[in-house]
Amino acid sequence: MTIDANRLSAHLSQAFITKGSTPLTEVAPGLTVQEAYLVQLATIEKELAQGRRITGKKIGLTSAAMQQSLGVNEPDYGHLLDSMEIQNNGKVSPELVLQPRVEGEIAFILKEDLKGPNVTAFDVIQATDYIVPAIEIVDSRIKDWKLTLQDTVGDNASSGLYVLGENQFRLPDVDLRVVGMALYKNGILQNTGTGAACLDNPINAVVWLANKLANYDIYLKKGEVILSGALSAAIPAEAGDFFEMKFNQMGSVNVSF
Template identity: 40%
Template structure:
């Protein structure tokens, strides 16, 4: 997948950089930022590398079950120096159920973000998609927590680094309760995040591009430029509603959303979790 950010440069060696990220995912040994060697790399170069990385992961038997959108808040866009979100695929191997154990040894430097996730009910293909179209194509919304992770050492990422690294995806825990959108104003969905029962942050749906449904429309239009559609059953992660929180073994996180209900994760040191997929 790509982004309307121009053409990547000649001599980028996107396949080589994708291979380095692929190996870092397998070994859990992070690599230096690509932007250390070339600070001028931008969004277009990042997507060029992402396009090379995804087939390597799919060749191992994984599959795309949706997409995540990041940088959906004004504060994060200002921090990174962009005026547009970024996106990456959600892979089947990274989807957890509510209450699952999340093994830290699957990640390098994971952090948790509470987000509203949509489950697609109908095919949605851009361009020309607006929030009303997105509303009609979505089956419902659910509570979720995204685990972001970086194959770039010490999270020293710039825009090209995170985009190349599948928008810093790690995993996602999704509630099995999918709430229809009728009578639901997703902008006003409030959220609380607790760690071991103690409140650590709050947020609301409007933090994601002003309306999480606008995130779905944006994503459909960007993917549609390359003939890629959001398909029935696809998950769409709409962006963090608060600052990312580092994880440690022994912690229990619970995100509770108005109207959507809760979703929780138990963080463990080893590979004790069970992975699953969410059905609409």
Template identity: 40%
Template sequence: MNPTLKAVADLLWSAEQTGEAVAPVREQIEQGAQGGDVLQAAYQVQQDLTQRRLDAGGRLVGRKIGLTSVAVQRQLGVDSPDFGALFADMAVGDGEEIAWPRLQQPKIEAEIALVLGRDLPHSRHTVADLINATAYALPALEVVGSRIRNWDIRLADTVADNASSSLFVLGTRPVKLSRLELADCGMVMERRGDQVSVGAGSACLGNPLNAAVWLANVMARMGTPLRAGDVLMTGALGPMVPVQRGDVFTAHIEGLGSIRAVFER
């Protein structure tokens, strides 16, 4: 990685360690993009940060898919999703209190998580491949965050910043895909009983399995294919919501049950 991109990685690493957000990094990434491929340069920064977490003892447990909403894609001027890495220390138990200092400009969204029972090594996968490889689905909440000040992000910023990841909450009742029609799974998220987000599986590229196929193909082509045991956060089912201290969110996902995120006062 060239010195310009290394400096971007240093900035984002420091922002995560100190909790102090930084100015957007997209211009530096553009400057450091060799051959003009800004997206590839942003993923180089993400990979460098992923390796730093691994070197520090982190355990990679899966991937998250972002930008699965067509409206958000248009906002950022892109036509495909992005992805980030999930680590074991990002996982929070259903209803477990989340310490406020762990968060940076937090927002929350409800998702469907898939847990793989088989590897996905091919350069091109089908929906059938994903169905066969999925051990079960879980209701999930993703607490997103940004190391970029005031969420002033474009595609290069969020990709470099691990797809604006923070924490994730998984439910505890696994459900086989044979019992679900993921596109039709309705979702309602409430903040202490007040409805704050509504959506369905169809909001996620038409079906969360479509998002999972995209991710499986991309990861295999990058030489880091998805493996048995990986958790896939397939993307938001409805609008994400800002989080404040003391908030309690409950998401109800049809066919999967409920899940709760509790934030420290």
């Protein structure tokens, strides 16, 4: 099968007009994961042509439960753009999202490039400037979140927006496996998680990403933000909601809708 990545990217771009798109796998039956990444890259190239700037990457499907639900055995990734960042304590404008869900994560900010395919955990530790608590607002252009792995990959790994906390920590000073996170919606606890929920350690997620990107001749660059994956289940957000993630070793981060 030969796909038209630009056509499928354009199909997704209509989502904000049509209030959700039909799945890519219905428009292009037989779409493979590799082809879906080409659709994602086509979308990112269009964004760059319009003046956007890549600020980093996000890693998705890092929990065993999410991988099992989509029948896969590894995570996926998407790109972060400067237009996606919301300031801590900020508010999300309704026109920026379709069907948002909120997750608590740990973000890595790099001080050195990381280029696969042979990146190790030691390399990630050496290349990380600092880590911060973070919120990822995932959002699907696919109507009602009825998607397969190929659909989410093509849709930039269901990336929406992200929020970085202000407390910075050196990676060697924090045992990420035991960092605990509590997710609150409108002051009510929704769920909790730990760093171990993210591929046993968020460092492992960044290792996976750096090596996976080598397949597409892409590498992680100095200064980039890497969202390493959710520590608990995503919670749907609506206008008027207030979310706060409290990390037992790293402070908190919050956002309003």
